[in-house]
Amino acid sequence: MSESRWLATGNFFTSYKTEQRIFLTHIDRLVFICFLAVLFAWPLIIEVGNKYMLVIDSILIAIIAVYGLNLLTGFAGLISIGHAAFVGVGAYTLATFARTLGGDHILLTHYWPLMIIVAGLVGAVIGGIVGLPSLRLKHLYLVIATLSFQMIFQWFINFSKFYDQGQTIAIGRVFWFTGKVGRRDHYFFWYYVILVIVVILGFAVRNLLRSKHGRCLVAVRDNDRAADAMGMHPGFTKVYAFALAGFFAGVAGALHAYLWRGVGFESFLLHHSISYLAMAIVGGLGTLVGALVGPAAILILELQVESLAEFVGHYFTAVGDVATAFRPLSFGLVIVLFLMFEPRGIANWWRMVRSYFKLWPFRY
Amino acid sequence: MSYFFQLVVSGIVVGSIYALSALGFVLIYKSSRVLNIAHGQIIAAGAFITYALTVFVGIHIVLSFLLSMVITFFLAMSVERVFLRRLIGEPIISVIMVTIGLMSIIDGIIYMTPFGAENFSFPEFLPKTPISFMGISMSWTQMVGVLITFTMIGAFTWFFKASTVGISMRAVSDDQFASMSIGISVPKVFGLAWATAGLSAAAAGGIIGNITGLNFYVLHSFGIIVFPVVIVGGLDSIFGAIVAGIIMGLIQQFASGYLDGHWGLYGTADVLPYIILLIILLFKPHGLFGIHEIERV
Numbered sequence: 001m002s003e004s005r006w007l008a009t010g011n012f013f014t015s016y017k018t019e020q021r022i023f024l025t026h027i028d029r030l031v032f033i034c035f036l037a038v039l040f041a042w043p044l045i046i047e048v049g050n051k052y053m054l055v056i057d058s059i060l061i062a063i064i065a066v067y068g069l070n071l072l073t074g075f076a077g078l079i080s081i082g083h084a085a086f087v088g089v090g091a092y093t094l095a096t097f098a099r100t101l102g103g104d105h106i107l108l109t110h111y112w113p114l115m116i117i118v119a120g121l122v123g124a125v126i127g128g129i130v131g132l133p134s135l136r137l138k139h140l141y142l143v144i145a146t147l148s149f150q151m152i153f154q155w156f157i158n159f160s161k162f163y164d165q166g167q168t169i170a171i172g173r174v175f176w177f178t179g180k181v182g183r184r185d186h187y188f189f190w191y192y193v194i195l196v197i198v199v200i201l202g203f204a205v206r207n208l209l210r211s212k213h214g215r216c217l218v219a220v221r222d223n224d225r226a227a228d229a230m231g232m233h234p235g236f237t238k239v240y241a242f243a244l245a246g247f248f249a250g251v252a253g254a255l256h257a258y259l260w261r262g263v264g265f266e267s268f269l270l271h272h273s274i275s276y277l278a279m280a281i282v283g284g285l286g287t288l289v290g291a292l293v294g295p296a297a298i299l300i301l302e303l304q305v306e307s308l309a310e311f312v313g314h315y316f317t318a319v320g321d322v323a324t325a326f327r328p329l330s331f332g333l334v335i336v337l338f339l340m341f342e343p344r345g346i347a348n349w350w351r352m353v354r355s356y357f358k359l360w361p362f363r364y
Numbered sequence: 365m366s367y368f369f370q371l372v373v374s375g376i377v378v379g380s381i382y383a384l385s386a387l388g389f390v391l392i393y394k395s396s397r398v399l400n401i402a403h404g405q406i407i408a409a410g411a412f413i414t415y416a417l418t419v420f421v422g423i424h425i426v427l428s429f430l431l432s433m434v435i436t437f438f439l440a441m442s443v444e445r446v447f448l449r450r451l452i453g454e455p456i457i458s459v460i461m462v463t464i465g466l467m468s469i470i471d472g473i474i475y476m477t478p479f480g481a482e483n484f485s486f487p488e489f490l491p492k493t494p495i496s497f498m499g500i501s502m503s504w505t506q507m508v509g510v511l512i513t514f515t516m517i518g519a520f521t522w523f524f525k526a527s528t529v530g531i532s533m534r535a536v537s538d539d540q541f542a543s544m545s546i547g548i549s550v551p552k553v554f555g556l557a558w559a560t561a562g563l564s565a566a567a568a569g570g571i572i573g574n575i576t577g578l579n580f581y582v583l584h585s586f587g588i589i590v591f592p593v594v595i596v597g598g599l600d601s602i603f604g605a606i607v608a609g610i611i612m613g614l615i616q617q618f619a620s621g622y623l624d625g626h627w628g629l630y631g632t633a634d635v636l637p638y639i640i641l642l643i644i645l646l647f648k649p650h651g652l653f654g655i656h657e658i659e660r661v
Contacts, residue, residue: 079460081401133645141599143399143460144591145645148638151588155635274468281461322476329472335465336447339458 020210022203036199043191053187054259055299060194061255062295066279067205068248073277074285075214076241077221078134082146083276085153086246088268089126090119090253092157095169095263099162104172112174112258116197119254120247127246134238142238150270157265166265171257190259197255201248206288208244217241218286271328275302278331282338284345293346298334305330369500371617377506379613380513381575384568385586386593386605387520388561394537394600395557397456398448401463403565404587405470410436410566411573411583412479415486425489433566440562444555452551474580484578509571516567517606520560524602533557537600585634592637596644598651608652612637 013019023029043053069083080086094115097108108115130149134142157166174181181189208214216237219227224234257263275298283294309323338345385407392400413435417428447466451459475481494501524530535543536553544550569583576582593612597604620633644651 073457077457079457079464081464130642133642133649137645137649140397140399140456140460141595141645141649143401144595145642147401147588147591148641151638152635152642155631155638159630271468271471274464277461277464278468324481325472325475327472328468328475332465332468332470332472335468336462339462339465340447340450343454343458 022206022210039195040192043188050187053191055303057187057190057194057259059296059299060191060198061252061259062276062279062299063198063292064194064201064255065249065252065276066283066291066295067201068245068252069276069280070283070285070288070291071205071208071214071217071248072241072245073280074287074290075209075221076217076238078131078238078241079143079277080146080245081143081270081273081277082130082148082150082153083245083249084268084270084272085146085150086123086127086130086249087253087256087272087276088153088157088265089246090123090250091257091263091268092163092253093119093122093250094171094254094257095163098169098171098263099164103170109172109174116251116254116258119257120251123250123253124243124247127249128239128243130246131239131242134242135235150273154265154269157268163265168262168264170262173261174258186261187259190255194255194259197251201251202288202292205291209288213240271331274328274335275331278335281335282345284347285343287345287347289350290345290347293350297346298331301330301334302327366500367621371621372614373500373502374506375614375617376610377502377510377575377613378616379610380510380517380606381568381571381586381609382589382593382612383606383609384513384516384564384571386590386597386609387517387602388564388568389590389594390597390600390602390605391520391533391557391561391564393594394602395533396448396459396554397537398459398463400561401460402467402470402587403561403590404584405467405474406436406440406562406565407569407572407587408474408479408580408583409439409470409569410562411569411578412474412477413566414570415479415484415573415578418486419484425486429567429570432570433563436562436566437559438562440565441555441559443562444558448554448558449551452554471584479578479580481580486574486578503575505574509575512567512571516564517602520564521602523560529556589637592641594651595641596651598653601651601653604651604653612640615640 023032048056065083065087068086069080072078072080072083094108097105097115101107130145131142133145157163159165163169173186176189205214209218216227216232217240219230219232220234220237227237228234253268256267260267279294279298280290281294282290282297283292284290305326306323309326312326313322342348385403388406389400389403392398392403410432413432414425414428417423417431418425421428423431443466447462448459451462491504494503495507524534532543532548533553533556535546535548536550540550543553568586572583572586589612593608594605595608596611597606597608615636616633619636623629623632
């Protein structure tokens with residue numbers, strides 16, 4: 001086995017332990033390390049404008065949120081159309097601190113890693129509460145529970161004086177060891193922070209799915225009665241899945257608040273929930289790779305659609321608002337087409353490419 | 365006291381429209397177990413088609429109301445044929461996600477028309493003076509709307525109780541394999557369920573459009589309020605949808621009549637249905653009239 005750990009042309013596992021390894025071959029690990037090195041090194045070499053850096057940072061934040069949604073929808077089989085509200089819970093946790101202590105309070109600017117974790121925990125608690133009906137119900141009903149949470153969240157922020165009726169609540173610039181992170185380095189700094197969190201949480205998700213705490217999600221999704229017979233409590237497992245999703249969403253929300261240096265109501269609406277769902281579906285539900293690829297694909301699509309709408313808008317001024325029309329249209333089409341023709345998402349293409357190279361020069 | 369009765373009357377008006385909106389949703393759920401998230405968009409489409417036929421084409425409003433019902437009937441049927449037919453046999457979770465995608469698509473299409481951003485109102489065709497009775501007033505539009513709603517609900521109830529097609533739809537909802545074995549075409553029944561849902565949605569849209577004016581946001585929110593209504597009524601009960609619709613309408617009217625402005629609360633009518641929904645899901649998940657066979661975890 002040891003000599004073949006560089007190249008694997010098939011499955012030669014002799015124990016479950018070897019099958020559960022994160023990296024099956026040395027080449028896998030090497031490729032991963034190189035990929036990470038590129039991710040960490042490229043901003044030092046290539047100069048990019050703040051505009052593009054913001055897009056890249058947003059993709060990374062969306063990846064964190066989609067980790068959670070993917071655990072919930074992909075692995076536990078519970079649809080959520082309130083994920084943006086969970087992200088909003090994380091962001092508004094910071095806003096609560098900003099409103100009570102002031103946006104430049106030392107807790108927000110110096111102890112921001114702590115704040116990110118706190119936001120994640122608050123998200124987890126709220127997620128668990130929303131998931132409580134799953135103690136009694138099967139997944140179909142939980143769609144409606146998440147939808148109603150989305151509506152309650154929107155109402156709560158919109159009519160609450162404390163949160164300024166959903167207007168932007170400013171959050172100060174954070175401090176690093178070198179001092180205050182200035183305007184020029186802002187997106188650059190957060191790129192590294194978010195990247196590190198993405199990598200840590202990615203490993204966390206991967207390890208979770210190797211352990212019984214993650215496999216129970218899949219077991220309950222596939223057959224809840226069998227899972228019950230195996231000694232898992234399906235209801236608690238689902239609540240736990242909601243809490244996990246809430247944690248990831250909360251972390252993403254806190255990062256969103258720091259990145260945009262403020263929390264506004266309009267970033268956590270129903271159509272954002274749908275774009276998170278689109279990200280998870282397009283990337284591939286139930287795969288970790290999907291959570292990484294989906295957000296990138298959808299946000300790049302969004303940029304393309306925006307420029308297309310601008311282009312079309314010049315010619316068809318008589319038609320209604322093309323720019324607002326193209327966004328939902330393209331998202332909906334992407335969701336429907338992927339579900340109809342490639343339900344396993346882009347991750348499946350990645351799998352096919354990989355297996356092609358793994359077996360090369362043979363076909364199968 | 366007359367304020368109270370005024371609220372009751374407008375609650376019943378709004379509630380009966382909720383019931384009509386929920387009817388189509390229940391129809392689809394009953395036959396195919398699919399939660400149609402895009403129902404509000406179909407309602408909006410029905411309303412906009414009615415308006416377009418009345419104002420842009422120039423047909424009489426009653427005729428265009430009926431015509432839009434027919435158009436939406438075939439529209440919903442083709443939606444089922446194109447998108448959902450090939451998903452029969454797939455896990456129900458992906459079918460629901462397809463309806464979420466459909467919701468987005470129809471949103472996009474409506475934003476492309478002038479209806480996406482602007483407000484329209486139907487031309488008046490009923491007497492403007494409201495009906496007054498013991499200090500309680502009700503506009504003619506509301507009156508006619510409620511009458512149409514109850515007629516439609518009655519027609520649908522008859523359809524399911526007595527007609528062969530309706531009975532076969534109920535059979536499919538009960539057991540697909542058994543109904544296949546006695547010669548019911550299950551895909552056809554699914555198509556028909558979507559089509560009748562489209563028809564009732566168009567009727568609801570037309571009535572809402574006449575009462576509140578045409579605003580995409582309002583019509584769309586009627587599609588979302590359907591969820592609390594059907595959950596409270598029990599997902600697979602038409603009667604439950606009617607009762608819960610009226611309950612929901614009353615609750616909303618009382619909330620906006622008595623709660624708003626006190627204790628710093630505003631817009632409670634928009635949120636109370638969802639809070640009730642969550643509570644009902646926790647404590648009585650099969651709703652008031654739902655069949656108790658819902659599988660527990």
